[in-house]
Amino acid sequence: MSLADFLLAHTPFTLPRHLYSFVEGQTPLSTPLVVFGTLAGYLALIFGIQAIMKNYQPQKLNTLFQAHNLFLSSGSLLLLVLLVEEVIPIIYNAGVFNALCADESWTPRLEFYYMINYYFKYLELIDTVFLAFKKKPLPFLHVFHHSATALLCYSQLIGKTSISWTVISLNLAVHVLMYYYYYATAGGARIWWKKYLTMMQIIQFVIDLFVVYFGTYGHFAANYFDDVLPHMGNCAGSETAALFGCGLLTTYLGLFINFYMQTYKKKESKGPRTNGVANGHANGKTLKSE
Numbered sequence: 393m394s395l396a397d398f399l400l401a402h403t404p405f406t407l408p409r410h411l412y413s414f415v416e417g418q419t420p421l422s423t424p425l426v427v428f429g430t431l432a433g434y435l436a437l438i439f440g441i442q443a444i445m446k447n448y449q450p451q452k453l454n455t456l457f458q459a460h461n462l463f464l465s466s467g468s469l470l471l472l473v474l475l476v477e478e479v480i481p482i483i484y485n486a487g488v489f490n491a492l493c494a495d496e497s498w499t500p501r502l503e504f505y506y507m508i509n510y511y512f513k514y515l516e517l518i519d520t521v522f523l524a525f526k527k528k529p530l531p532f533l534h535v536f537h538h539s540a541t542a543l544l545c546y547s548q549l550i551g552k553t554s555i556s557w558t559v560i561s562l563n564l565a566v567h568v569l570m571y572y573y574y575y576a577t578a579g580g581a582r583i584w585w586k587k588y589l590t591m592m593q594i595i596q597f598v599i600d601l602f603v604v605y606f607g608t609y610g611h612f613a614a615n616y617f618d619d620v621l622p623h624m625g626n627c628a629g630s631e632t633a634a635l636f637g638c639g640l641l642t643t644y645l646g647l648f649i650n651f652y653m654q655t656y657k658k659k660e661s662k663g664p665r666t667n668g669v670a671n672g673h674a675n676g677k678t679l680k681s682e
Contacts, residue, residue, distance in 0.1 A: 396474055396501060412504045414549045419507070421514070427546050431539045434517050438535070441524035450527040457522050458578045464515065465571035471512070472564040475505050479557050493607060493627035497554040506549055509560050513542035533647050544640050551633020555607040559637070562596045590652050597645040604641060608634040 393401070410418035421427055445451075478501050483491040491497050517538055523530055548556045569592070573583055606627075611634060613623035627634075 394477055396477060412507070413500065414503055414507055416550065421511070421546070422549075427543065430514070431542060434520070434539060435535070438520045438524045438530060441521065442527075442530060445524060445527050451525040453522060453525055454578050458575050460515075460518055460522070461571045461575035461578065464512065465568055465575060467512065468564045468567040468571065471505060471508055472561060472568065475502070475557060475561050475564070478502055478505070479561070489624055492555050492558065492603070493610060493625060494554060495628045497557075498552050498628065502557060503549075506545070506556055506560065509564070510542070510545040510549060513538075513545050517542070533651055537644065537647070540640055544637060547633045547636050548629075551630035553607070553627075553629030553633050553637065555603055555627060555629065558603045559600045559641075562599060566592055566596050587656055590648070590655070594645065594648050594652060597641055597648060600641050601638070601645060604634070604637050608638055 409415065411420075413419070414422060416422045421430060478499065479491060482497055482499070486494060486496070520530060520535060520538060523534070545560075548559075566589075570589060573586065573589060576583055607629070608627070610623050610625060610627040611629070611631065613621040614626035
């Protein structure tokens, strides 16, 4: 019995369809107005807290901070296992290309996992709330990455891009380690591999871009230049979602490389390094040098 089947067999209730399938207008956070409104509310909240906290002492909130990060680390691990469990048989039966690009690779279970991953992105917005209450700076990379990633996941659910599992699985793998790092360092642990965590994030985006550019090229070549450009076949998903994904992930790669250079390379020649990682906080520390 698979892990997914085991969990279903021991779940004492049945979800309504709009909570396990993405139904625009019925599933929570499934319309542009609600999504953009929520993200605007996130920005208003964090900068509002930042302004209010100017008159107060920084809050530690270590217990809540650790609980938040432990939940996201363990939740990311469970979701990663479920996702891989679903994808491996598709690769085995249909091959790598079809697993990446075929319409059939957008299975009901994968769609449900994509939805859970999407909702995780809103829980991750709480990262910034902790930063604001701790009176730490709110770096552009942190705020932009958090808000834009929620929008990215929404766009791929709307566009049903079959290649989504590759980007999501890599992101989940990084988040298992990243949120564990935050959990451990908030408890006082000194972890030596923070630099390599940022390197993993950069490698993640390089692989992401190879895959999404491959899929986007295949889609446009098959649909518009079939007799002109070589290709392996069409890759399923909307063109808007594919182009948005390519553009945003390219931006992420540039921002994370810049962060790595600013944090580790330049600081190595000038003295003390930062205690941050690319997501913008670790043990209450931000990207700013100590």
